[in-house]
Amino acid sequence: MAEETIYLKEVLEIMRTPNSEGKAxxxxxxxRTFNRNSKTGGALxxxxNAKLVMKEKGMDKDSIYALQHFKKPKTPKIRKNPQHFENKTRNIRLENGEVKKIHIRYIISFNGKKVIY
Known part of the structure; x- marks a missing residue:
């Protein structure tokens, strides 16, 4: 039986397309994990039920975007631009609210389909 496949380009498009309610x-x-500095990793x-971290319509005050952009800390904090496009990375939010950075070239499967380039 042939395994279902999906192209990386399609994966990225599905991830960033909001649903009918404007939510991710x-x-x-x-x-897969990989540390370029120590050449270690490989854990799967x-x-x-992860979501791409993105601006959503009708967000509640506790969403990631609202926490990053609307609450002003007493001392201004300078944030570095993550340059996701150049670094080929994306931030995903897990069900428990934790945010993980993933490298798009190390995506093995997406919604049960094998990812090919």
Missing amino acids: VKFDISV NSYE
């Missing part, structure tokens, strides 16, 4: 879509994803992490 949920997906299941498996990603699987995340269920």
